[in-house]
Amino acid sequence: MQVSTLTHPIHAEGVRVVLGDSLVLDGVDLLVRSGESVALLGANGSGKSTLVRTVLGLLPVASGTVTLFGSDVTNRRDVAWQRVGYVPQRIGSASGVPATALEVVRSGLLGPRHLLADRGRRARQAAMNALDAVGLAHRAQDHVQVFSGGQMQRVLIARALVRAPELLLLDEPLAGIDRASRESLAQILTDLRRSGLTLVTVLHEMGELAQVVERAVVLDEGRVVLDAPVQDLGADQHDLRTVLAKRVEDDHDHPHAGPPIAHHAPVLSTRSSQDQR
Numbered sequence: 001m002q003v004s005t006l007t008h009p010i011h012a013e014g015v016r017v018v019l020g021d022s023l024v025l026d027g028v029d030l031l032v033r034s035g036e037s038v039a040l041l042g043a044n045g046s047g048k049s050t051l052v053r054t055v056l057g058l059l060p061v062a063s064g065t066v067t068l069f070g071s072d073v074t075n076r077r078d079v080a081w082q083r084v085g086y087v088p089q090r091i092g093s094a095s096g097v098p099a100t101a102l103e104v105v106r107s108g109l110l111g112p113r114h115l116l117a118d119r120g121r122r123a124r125q126a127a128m129n130a131l132d133a134v135g136l137a138h139r140a141q142d143h144v145q146v147f148s149g150g151q152m153q154r155v156l157i158a159r160a161l162v163r164a165p166e167l168l169l170l171d172e173p174l175a176g177i178d179r180a181s182r183e184s185l186a187q188i189l190t191d192l193r194r195s196g197l198t199l200v201t202v203l204h205e206m207g208e209l210a211q212v213v214e215r216a217v218v219l220d221e222g223r224v225v226l227d228a229p230v231q232d233l234g235a236d237q238h239d240l241r242t243v244l245a246k247r248v249e250d251d252h253d254h255p256h257a258g259p260p261i262a263h264h265a266p267v268l269s270t271r272s273s274q275d276q277r
């Protein structure tokens, strides 16, 4: 049976976003189906975070449409926000008022319709379950100020998971964390994916998340220049510059084959995210 496109977790069509004097997104199409794991890749300033924030209805759309689970994000009251979790680019663990991991995760239940939901045993249990999903239940009462970058990232994921979303968007979850934490994060996201969660992850490069991602959407200067299953990218999928250069060659040889690509290879950093921060 064919599922109506209206119910897809994300459906963006022809999205243009202007910030200041800049056209930051220029006709972006993005369809994310239920259960998919999609990486948004691209160089610094290519528009990845802007696309995520636009999908979340946080930025005005100059033209085009964005729907979340079939509801236009510009009509915020219509959107089923409890179905959507968002993990922003990592905030420093030392910032903000002192709070335990449990308190940070419970804050994920706050919101106009959840004013009372942060109290009581049910909320505590939901927060503990979310901490358990990221392997931090045993640190529930510890202050996040003492957490490492990787542990803080896991707390922020738990905060997004506490409402049991169906779609989780993560902005640069690997940035600035050590290798062991990146591997642990990859395992957590693998488990979440197996549980049926739809994942959209902003990345500079796939790195440890290569096994979690099934589709790569590459942005360059506000446009989608590649949208392809990861398995089609070949063995050298970690080096996107090589992949994209090859795609351009293939496109030249077989102009009608494969997904649409740009006529120039976008410059993508091959350095790790850590190097860039």
Ligand SMILES: Nc1ncnc2c1ncn2[C@@H]1O[C@H](COP(=O)(O)OP(=O)(O)OP(=O)(O)O)[C@@H](O)[C@H]1O
Binding pocket: 019, 020, 021, 022, 024, 042, 043, 044, 045, 046, 047, 048, 049, 050, 051
């Ligand atoms: N509020 C703003 N006003 C003007 N320009 C902006 C604004 N926010 C972002 N931009 C510009 O939009 C472009 C895309 O930024 P964006 O943060 O979406 O890129 P990105 O791909 O996520 O990059 P990074 O990996 O560095 O986070 C950049 O050139 C940036 O300078």
